[in-house]
Amino acid sequence: MHAHAGVDVDAELKLAGDPCALTPVFRAANAGHERAVMCLIQNGCNYEKTTAVGKLLPLHAACKQGNKNAVEYLVLQGADFGSPCADNKTPWKYAFDRHDDKGKDCMYILEREGAVVEEQEKCTIS
Secondary structure, rough: OEEOOOOOOOOEEEOOOOEEEOOOOHHHHHHHHHHHHHHHHHHOOOOOOOOOOOOHHHHHHHHHHHHHHHHHHHHHHOOOOOOOOOOOOOOOHHHHOOOHHHHHHHHHHHHHHHOOOOOHHHHHHO
């Protein structure tokens, strides 16, 4: 936990319909708010905290949403892009599963930084 001006930037909150409590940085990454992701990280949030259900990181959420700016920022801050979640999907796989240009942009960022392309997918990328 890192507090800035009395605010806990890692405070988890469970809203109606959520499978579990989520951190602000996860919510921001999942909603596509890259500026909020950046602000939270600059103020010391834990961007490596996984969700209680699914073991997802904010980077998984950003890749799933195709938010290349948030992906780039998280990776440059040191986010673990090789970490699989509970269903064994890496952030790269979430980006791949989008099947669109936003997903390709995220995949490019991850690969540029050293992410391993999942073997079964290599021949299907155009």
